[in-house]
Amino acid sequence: MPIIAARGISKAYGSRVLLRSADLVVRSGERVGVIGRNGTGKTTLGKILAGLEPPDQGQLICRRGARIEMLEQVPHLEPALSAEEAVSEGLKAWTEAARRHQAVSEELTAGRGDMDALVHTQQEAADDVERLGGWDQSHRVRSLLELLGIRQVTANVGQMSGGEQRRVAMARLLISRPDLAIMDEPTNHLDADTIEWLETYLVDEYQGALVLITHDRYLLDNVAQRTAEIADGEVYVFEGGYGRFLEQKAERDEQESRTEQNRQNFLRREIEWLRRMPKARTTKQAARIDRAEAAIAAPKPKVEKTAQLALEVTRSGKTLLELHEFGVSIGERVLCRPFNWTLLAGERVGIVGPNGAGKTTFLRALLGTDKPSTGTATFGKNTKVAYLDQQRTSLDDSANVFENVVGDQTKIVIGGQPIEPYSYLERFGFFRQMMYQPVASLSGGERARVALARLLRQSANLLVLDEPTNDLDVSTLGALESMLVDSGASVLIVTHDRWLLDRVATSLLVWNTASSEVSYHVGNYSTYRRLQLEQRADSAPPPARSEKRESAPPTAARAAKTKKKSLSFAEVKELETLPDAIETAERRVKELMQQLSDPATYASGGVNVTQLQRDLEAAKPAVERLMQRWEQLESKRSEGEAGG
Numbered sequence: 001m002p003i004i005a006a007r008g009i010s011k012a013y014g015s016r017v018l019l020r021s022a023d024l025v026v027r028s029g030e031r032v033g034v035i036g037r038n039g040t041g042k043t044t045l046g047k048i049l050a051g052l053e054p055p056d057q058g059q060l061i062c063r064r065g066a067r068i069e070m071l072e073q074v075p076h077l078e079p080a081l082s083a084e085e086a087v088s089e090g091l092k093a094w095t096e097a098a099r100r101h102q103a104v105s106e107e108l109t110a111g112r113g114d115m116d117a118l119v120h121t122q123q124e125a126a127d128d129v130e131r132l133g134g135w136d137q138s139h140r141v142r143s144l145l146e147l148l149g150i151r152q153v154t155a156n157v158g159q160m161s162g163g164e165q166r167r168v169a170m171a172r173l174l175i176s177r178p179d180l181a182i183m184d185e186p187t188n189h190l191d192a193d194t195i196e197w198l199e200t201y202l203v204d205e206y207q208g209a210l211v212l213i214t215h216d217r218y219l220l221d222n223v224a225q226r227t228a229e230i231a232d233g234e235v236y237v238f239e240g241g242y243g244r245f246l247e248q249k250a251e252r253d254e255q256e257s258r259t260e261q262n263r264q265n266f267l268r269r270e271i272e273w274l275r276r277m278p279k280a281r282t283t284k285q286a287a288r289i290d291r292a293e294a295a296i297a298a299p300k301p302k303v304e305k306t307a308q309l310a311l312e313v314t315r316s317g318k319t320l321l322e323l324h325e326f327g328v329s330i331g332e333r334v335l336c337r338p339f340n341w342t343l344l345a346g347e348r349v350g351i352v353g354p355n356g357a358g359k360t361t362f363l364r365a366l367l368g369t370d371k372p373s374t375g376t377a378t379f380g381k382n383t384k385v386a387y388l389d390q391q392r393t394s395l396d397d398s399a400n401v402f403e404n405v406v407g408d409q410t411k412i413v414i415g416g417q418p419i420e421p422y423s424y425l426e427r428f429g430f431f432r433q434m435m436y437q438p439v440a441s442l443s444g445g446e447r448a449r450v451a452l453a454r455l456l457r458q459s460a461n462l463l464v465l466d467e468p469t470n471d472l473d474v475s476t477l478g479a480l481e482s483m484l485v486d487s488g489a490s491v492l493i494v495t496h497d498r499w500l501l502d503r504v505a506t507s508l509l510v511w512n513t514a515s516s517e518v519s520y521h522v523g524n525y526s527t528y529r530r531l532q533l534e535q536r537a538d539s540a541p542p543p544a545r546s547e548k549r550e551s552a553p554p555t556a557a558r559a560a561k562t563k564k565k566s567l568s569f570a571e572v573k574e575l576e577t578l579p580d581a582i583e584t585a586e587r588r589v590k591e592l593m594q595q596l597s598d599p600a601t602y603a604s605g606g607v608n609v610t611q612l613q614r615d616l617e618a619a620k621p622a623v624e625r626l627m628q629r630w631e632q633l634e635s636k637r638s639e640g641e642a643g644g
Contacts, residue, residue, distance in 0.1 A: 001028050003066050003180045003209050004049055009058035010233075011044055018044050020233035021058070026180060031202070031210040033224030033241065037429075037473045038445030040230045042213045046070060046182045049211065063179070067093065070182040073444075075169030079158025083150050083168045086157050087141045090176035094137060097128035131177070131207075144171040149194055149355060163189030163355070174201070180209040187216040188470065191354045192496045192525070199223060215474050217242045217499040242474075307449060307476045308427040309456060309483040312414055316345050316461035317380040319591075320490050321366075325375035328358060328365045334516040335361055338374045340611050341509070341520060344591060345461075347584050348484060348491040350501045350525065353511025359494045360390055360466055366492075367464065379462075386460035390467040390494075392451045397440035401430055404439055405453045412457055428453040429476070444471030452480070462490045469497045501525035502573050506584040522585040522622040524577045527629065566640025571633055578630045585623040592616040 002025050011019040018041030026032055026049070036042050047053040048060070050070035062068070077086050104122040107113050145153050148167040157168055166189050173181055187195045195216065202210060202223050212224060220227060221241035229236045229245070238245045320343045327338035335358030343349065351359050364370040366377045367387060379385070395404055405425060411418040425435055428449045439450055448471050463484070469477055481503045484491055495501060501508070501524055508521045508528050521528045567575065596612050 001063070002026065002061070003028055003063050004068065005061040006045075006049060006055075007059045007061070009045070009048060009055045009060070011041065011048065011053075011056050017233055019048075019055075019230075019235075022230070022233065022235040024049075024228055024235050024237070026209050026211060028179070029207065029209055031212065031223050031225045033220040033227045033245075034211060034213045034230065035215070035220070035227060035242075035245070035474050036230035037475055038443050038449075038471070041233070042230055043073065043184055045230065045235070046184050046211060046213050047072075049180075050182050066180065067176075067178040068180045068182065069173055069176060069178040071166075071170055071173050071184055071186060073166075073184050073188070074162070075165050077157045077165055077169060079156065081157050082154045083145055083157060083160070083164075083171075084141055084153040086168050087145060087171045087175055090172035090174075091137055091141075093176060094129065097125050101125035101129060137175075140175055141171070144175055147194070147197055149191070170198075174206065177206075178208055180211065181206075182211040182213070184213045185471075186212065186214060187219060187496070189355070190496065192352060192498055193354060195219065195496060195498070215469070215472060215477060216497065217474060217477075220245075307429045307452075307479045309452065309479045310414070310427075311386075311456055311463070311483060311487045311489055312459040313487050313489045314382070314384050314459045314461045316382050316384075316490070318345055319343070320345060320380045320383045320462050322378045323366075323375065324378070326366075326372055326377055327374040328362050328370075329373040330358070330361065334373075336511065336518045337516050339518055340615075341518075342588075342591065343462075343490060343492070344584070344587055345490055346488060346506075347587075348504050348506045348580075349493070350505035350508045351492060351494045351511075352496075352501070352508050352525070352528075354513055357511040357513050359511065363387075363464060363466055363492070363494065383462055384460045385462045385464055386455055386458055387464045388451060388455050388466060388468055390470070392447055394454055395439050395447065395451055398438065400436045400438050401425065401442075401450055402435040404450055405457070414457075424457075425453060445473055445476070448472050449476060460489065462492070465491065465493045465495075467494055467496075469495055469500055498525050499573075502577060504577075506577070506580045520618075522588070522619070523581045523626055523629075524574060526574045527578075527581065527626070530629075531625065567633065567637050571636070575630070575633045575637065578626060578633070582623065582626045582630060585619065585626055589616065589619045589623060592619055 005025045007023055009019050009022045009024075010017075018039075022041075022045065024032075024045070034042050034045065044053065047070065048055050050068050051060075051062075052070060052072075081089075101122060104118050104125060108115070108118050108122065142153055145168070148171055150164060150167055150171070157165060160168070170183075170186060173183070186198065190198065195218075199219055199222055210223070212219065214220060221243050224241045225239075227238045227241060227245040229238065229249070238248045240248075322343075323339065323341045325338040325340065326336075328335045351362070353359055361370065365372040367385065368377075402421065402425065406412065406421040409421065412421055412424045413419070414424075422432070422435070425431075430449070430453070434446075439447060442450065448468070452468070468480065472480065477497070477500065481500055484493075484504045491504070493500075493504070503524075505524045507523065508525065510519050510521060510528070512519065521531075523531075592612055592615055596616065
């Protein structure tokens with residue numbers, strides 16, 4: 001049953017048309033992902049569905065009594081309230097249902113009124129209480145806040161950061177359990193562990209309908225049942241999550257390409273016929289002319305314009321960076337204990353850990369902006385660094401896009417070749433009407449593209465990126481991933497984007513906030529998580545042995561369960577990254593063995609030998625595990641293809 005139906009929705013701001021005749025229906029319990037390039041109207045559509053903005057034209061049909069709430073990118077919370085009080089505001093519907101139940105129960109106890117009607121009303125109130133979370137709500141507020149990383153539940157909301165306020169607003173929405181929750185970029189400001197918790201909660205516990213406006217492709221793939229793409233003011237709906245969306249969109253684009261090719265072939269034939277100018281014009285010939293003119297006038301398929309990112313990579317040595325007993329602290333708080341580590345050429349390292357673990361501070365100390373508490377960071381002789389900071393502080397908000405990226409240059413030189421500034425900016429999706437727009441007026445995603453355009457003007461062989469994916473749309477994310485993989489540059493990247501880590505990372509540096517230790521893991525994020533789960537399973541006590549034995553032959557249903565399956569979408573992505581991860585792991589083993597066989601290692605008394613031996617003992621099994629995983633996935637793929 002539909003909760004809300006949008007029919008023919010149009011919305012414009014001045015001359016800028018965001019939506020034109022857009023349709024979208026959301027049914028009870030359904031999960032819909034919404035994607036599209038920055039500025040296409042995703043947030044606007046969400047606000048229209050939530051009743052926060054009116055459409056210029058069109059019709060909204062909402063189910064009577066349905067509660068629709070929205071998590072906005074900038075939440076509106078009463079600053080004087082504590083986090084606990086702000087979240088408790090989401091219990092208004094539950095409080096009203098509990099109050100009705102209490103009042104009716106008192107009437108029944110006193111023996112007043114129509115008993116049958118009172119019992120019916122009491123049951124309705126009890127059903128509402130159960131639907132809204134059950135009878136004991138006091139613990140849920142604190143539990144949700146803690147799960148979302150808010151420890152100081154009595155702190156005033158007005159004193160919290162923007163990210164903390166977003167998490168408080170999310171807890172308030174989740175605890176209120178509306179019929180339809182519209183969540184605008186719900187994973188912004190969340191670390192990977194919290195995102196995984198949210199994903200599990202939405203799948204397993206949240207019962208209402210969802211509209212997820214997000215660039216988190218794993219969240220879309222694991223939660224969404226349908227994916228709605230906003231492009232050129234229209235809404236195109238695809239079945240399934242992000243992986244299925246990509247497949248169906250590719251099929252649609254291929255069909256459109258074939259249709260356009262057939263149209264062009266038809267036009268060439270008809271134009272040639274028209275040029276011959278037949279003397280006699282019969283009815284059939286006139287109809288042929290009409291068909292040709294209609295084909296000429298038919299609108300051409302719109303070509304999707306995406307950012308084109310490229311980096312000029314300079315020559316580097318074998319080792320780009322060495323950390324020796326490198327540690328970082330703020331006052332008495334230890335962010336990372338001293339450790340040794342080497343970054344090799346071509347390695348792409350994801351830096352992963354909870355919010356507040358100190359990843360950004362680590363980067364600043366590594367680059368020399370801040371001072372480490374212990375140890376040294378030594379860059380290779382030919383290492384050339386390009387750094388993108390999380391706050392995009394390189395941008396001048398008072399200047400426009402052109403001034404920020406181009407300045408007073410007449411040419412931008414990439415790879416030794418001069419490029420016109422306008423052409424360079426168009427690569428990043430900025431066309432003439434936007435080039436002179438002040439950066440302060442841009443959306444978060446547009447600011448991110450300006451920062452990338454500014455960064456990639458320079459040549460480098462080591463990219464240090466702090467949360468580069470914040471606010472980027474999925475098409476720009478794809479362009480960024482392709483550039484990082486194809487350029488051959490070494491990369492240090494702080495991100496909570498699991499999809500990007502799976503596509504790009506050949507290894508990870510993982511923060512353990514409990515011990516303040518940083519550990520190195522070969523492979524992408526999925527490989528790391530799988531090994532962590534396997535390790536926990538190995539250390540868990542074995543399940544109790546069942547005395548029940550099966551002697552009967554497997555049934556058809558059970559046989560279907562044991563049927564070999566083809567690779568999942570995530571496994572396909574993991575398999576694509578494993579060769580690079582194996583190569584990186586093998587290079588690390590070789591590097592460690594070379595260091596242990598180098599007399600210079602022992603010249604200073606061999607103080608690093610023990611650590612190098614420990615690193616080698618950990619690196620060799622890592623190669624073996626990755627090889628086993630590669631063989632496992634390749635075997636599964638082969639069996640799936642054979643079964644298909």
